[in-house]
Amino acid sequence: MKSLAAQVGGKVVEKWYREARDRSRREFFDCVMRTVLVTRGGSVSNDLNEAVMIRAIVEEPMTIDSDSAVYEWFLxxxxxxxxxxxxxxxxxxxxxxxxxxxxxVNPLLLEVASHWVDCHCPMWLMSRKAILKAAKAFAPGNTGWSEESLKRVLRDAKLSGSAKRPIEDVVIKNGEIAGFYVNADVISGTKPTLVLFNPKGASKTLRYFIVPKASEKRESVVRVGRRGKT
Structure with missing residues (x-):
């Protein structure tokens, strides 16, 4: 966002972000309400975060083992x-x-809406190719998702994004998102840059490397640490 702001202006980028955030929240809320109403037979939890967590466990019990946030909340x-x-x-x-x-509920819409402005996977800054790869990484069982199905989701949901989409591709390693390829025109510099981030609720600082790839005229942003792991 800082790099985009340097090109098009801070107020413009903030406007793009607010629109993306507000629209994705509406879509995500609608998805959650549909799933919770069906799961609970008409009774909705007073805690939206709890509703999402229970839904994840009900739909896939192994989420308790694979997602540290769900595990901690469950205990x-x-x-x-x-x-x-x-x-x-x-x-x-x-x-x-x-x-x-x-x-x-369209499962692809649910994944896209829930991660649209996610600071670890900002789909609002991604190309369609990157969005689709990221969504499949979050939901590996949905192999039938295609560029056409994503196109319909984005069209029907009218999710707002950045007028410029600097994240061109997603790096997948062992089935998980390991980093991103970013258009070199957006991030200046020729040396690797270390970015530190402290997500809310995480016990450790996450680290990202922004690595220039001059031969491809791109920048590779690779995550080297994630929540609960080194």
């Missing part, structure tokens, strides 16, 4: 609410198993 909730929490999760899972075929 904390179980410690605080004990059996009442487990009974709520069990009831949600039963309702989901019985009514899963009635879901009307």
């Amino acid at each position: 904390e909730s179980m410690q605080q609410r004990r059996s009442s929490f487990l009974l709520d999760v069990a009831a949600d899972m039963k309702n989901y198993d019985e009514r899963a075929d009635k879901l009307d």
